[in-house]
Amino acid sequence: MFQEPDYRENLSLMLSEVLHDIGVNERTVMRSRRGVMLMETMNNITSRLTDVNDTVYCLGSQSEGTTTIGLDSDIDLLACYHKFNIIQDWSEWEPDKLNYLMIQDENTTPGYCFLQLLRLDEPLPATVIPNEHYITDRRGRILYKNTMINDLLEGADQQHGPSIAELRQPGLCDMDRVLALPCKSWPQSASGWLHRQGIGRWPTHEMRRYAASTRCLVVPTGSKVSEYPELEWRISTSLTERCIMFNLNITQIRCYVLLKMILKSFLNPQNEINISSFMCKTVLLHCIENTESRIWKDINLFTCLTYCLLELHSCVQNDCCSHFIIPENNVMAGQFTAETKHELSKNICDFIQNDRQRLLSIDIDDLGHRLQVKLNRVPHGVYYFPSSLEINETVLTWRYINIANNISIQHKHVLRHFHNENIRTMKQHIVKLMTFSDNGNRFEQVAFNFLAPFLFTTYGSTLASSSIGENNQVSPQALVWLSAGLNADISSSRLKLASVFYSTGDMEKAELILRHTEQQYYSYPVLPICRCYVMPLTVTAEFKRICSEQSENCIKHNTAFCVRFIQGEINCVPHELQYEMFRSTQDDMIHRDEYNDCWMDWAVVDSLPFLYFLQYKIYRHLQRHQDQQQALCKLITTIETDENLQHKETALNILGQCMEQENRPQQALKCYMLSLRQRARNNAANFHICKLVSGLMVSQ
Template structure:
């Protein structure tokens, strides 16, 4: 099968080069994986600090690195709720917990199970139905319905099986969130997989041991061919599957990417999902297991692809694609009508017979055109393609921006948790997270280093607000925490410290911090970061991309400027002009009673106020001009309405009421509802009428 003519080897090498050039190479794959793992860990740090008994896992093509820019892969997030103890043996039962026994019988589809509710005081079946999410079957067993997922669907765009789809904003990936419950033990239905060894001796015993040690999940969805779709739960071995994908070589990854491109271009037209990418992944895994490892090399990519397509055609023909781990689970059961099956089989057959023609027709990432150039079918000058280095730079830059956005997002969730917590509880929560990360892996340390400064700064600011309220001084403990958080990014934590000193009247210290922050801001190609609006920045400079390309993700601390956020517990550290923002409900009630402002406008506003206090009239006017210029020229401002509101108040203090009114009106154009500008306008007009 694998002794093919020279043209196959030549075409394989050309295909490999094309895929390398569009970003399917070791550097970009590892960059994607590291970025997604960091984001996963940061999410779980936030979960721990917030006291949530859940664990999030970033899965799918983005986390595996098996995607390209043109494939537009979404982010699959599995959210595991640890409130339940899912068991397969009675010995796994735990007292005072919500225990469920996995049931496999003649009524369950292979790869699925029922969950039987057990008592929490002794290992016996429960006899009382607790709520509407449970039902008694004809055998008297109390079973957990999988429709509990409906409680989580509020505001979701779509439902795909057990998942909740979140529509991505421009420039951001869609996210599929899947709820799951954990089972500590390996599924009994897949016990045979741990023993079987394929031709290639892959997966290795080490991979199988890892899989067994991580147990499995149950996901709230039933089989398409089930008689009891509301009672079945799908058994998921997704962590084992991620391990298998992380242990593929680059040729195997390229083969999978090509399969997905063929799927999207020719087999699933117009976004129809006849064959899923998971089916393609399963076919690939079976092919890897059943072939010698030396087959999977760049000079054999074309043949490997053909082999996978033949296997896929065989699956469609037989209506059977066995799950790689839980082999009794047929992924294609109930998937196709007879007409669809015939059409798919014909299309795959046509592709295999005319594969070179179809490969040259793939539009995704210009694969077809790139291949034509490689094969000298068309002159190179007809097409301009970004080089692999440019694509690597773009992918890595986007990865770093996404990491920074996730830091902003997790910080936002942490602030939401802190709103109603006392100082002692906050300190205890931070201590638990620090202990967890101290004992963690190198990757967990790296993730904590990115998120921790924002946590420290917030806690320091809360302590400072408390001490300012008592005696108008900043406690030494608050300064320790504020200092520990100074390197969160180029500006936001420093601006908070400056605001603390400003609030106590220590203008000289505040001024010194602001001068240093402004100097640093213009020493680097700084990019404003804010997750509040779920959008990527409009303008990214070449210098910013260069630094991302040359350095680790830690560099985002020196080239990003996060928005500055204050919650009510920090109110004594907030200038009164910004405190008005704390009494509006903002951003569709995502949070309440916060003041949030972009770094650069806040910097110039503080400079204006401090120089006014110090009676430096020229410096005061210079700061005001910088604030105005920033609003006029900075396209990446996310809280423009807030910046306009504080500029309007500066104009009032300059005795320029018409200019102030213009600022407030422009602010309302940015956000008509839940805007402090409404209050400012009323106050301004009231003052003018009195005069």
């Protein structure tokens, strides 16, 4: 089959070049994987810092690097709840956990199981039903229903089987969150794979050894052909599958990407879900296992694709696609009606028979048009599409923006935990964080370097606020922690340090920091970052270029995070900004999300407006009137022209107070009214308007 004429080899090479140009190349794939793994690690560090007993794994195409801009894949978040313990043997029972015995018998679909509830105090079956999520079967066993997910899904946007889908947000990938419970050991139905090896010694011994050391999970969904769909839990080997995908070569990855493009263009039109990408992945893995590894080269890409399509056609014809690790599990069971099966079979055959023409008609990422140009079917210039450089810049830019957004999100979640804690407890969390620097793996160390400076700054500022409250001085310990956090990004931590000096009346030091920060800000392309709430970002070509040329460290050197002060830092916050900590009336609280809107109890402001506001205040104190007016003009210009301001209402509020200090009450009122247009509720502008009007009435 693999002795193909030259034109197939030529087509394979052209197809490989096109896929390279649209981002399916080693560099982009590896950076994509690294970015997603960093986000996963940050999530889990945050969970451990805030005593959340679960682990989140990032799975799917984004984590594998097996997607393109046009495929628009989401990130699958698998949340593993460690308070559960799924066992197969009574010796695996653990105290202080919710233990369940995995049951696979004649009533369960292959690849699925029932979960029998066990007692909390000893390894024996439970005899009392705790709540409506359990049922007693004919044998008297208390079984856990997979519908428990309904309680956890409350408030989620959409439900897809066992997952929680978070709808697309500007600047972030779609995220599909799957809830999972950990198995103590590999299920017997999956253990055979650990000793299986295909042609070409694949999967390798190292891959199978890694799989044996990782965990299996169960997720709350039943088989479509089950008699007991509410009682079955699917056995998931997702972590092993991710390891396998990480070990594919670039030709195998390109083949998988092509399969998904064919799926989306011809087999699942109008977003129908007949054949899933997981089925395509399963077919690909079986094909790799059953061929010599030397076959999987770019020169054979077209032939390998055809082989996978033939195998997929066979699976559809036979209504059977065996799970790669649990072969008894037919992942196509119950998926198709006879009519759908006939239509799919016909479409796959049609593609195989007319494969070249069908490839040339794929619109995703302009693949067809690009291939026509490569094959000299049309002259250069007939079609316009982004260059390879532009695509790689775009892909890598959004990878880094996603990492930066995730840093902001994790920082917010930790501050939410810090908000009501005393300094001593906060220090305990900081000490726990330090262990990731000393003892963590390579991803934990990198994640630590991104997250830690923000938390060092918050801790240092909290210490400073306490000492300022006592004697209007900053303790040496506070300065040590503030200094340790200075390189969090290009501006936010430096601005907090400047605000600390401003609060103690040390205007010279504060002015020096602000001047240096402003110089840095305009020396490089800088992108503001804030995930307090969702707004789109405008990204410059210069910032994209930096992302393409540098590693993820550009996040430290080319981003400006919003400046966040929790209430424990109040003595380090200019009084004009302190109003933001009390923005919400009792009525406003009804319109807040307890988890995502926690920042509304803090003073939060974008870096650049805060920089100019502090300059205005400091120059006013130093009686440098020309510099003061220049800072005010820069503040106004920033508010009017910066499309990426996330807290524009706060910027308008501090500008309004500057106008009041300039004795320009009409302009101040205008600022507050514009602020309310940005955010009608939970806005300190309401207080400023009342205060301003009251003052005007008294003066009259």
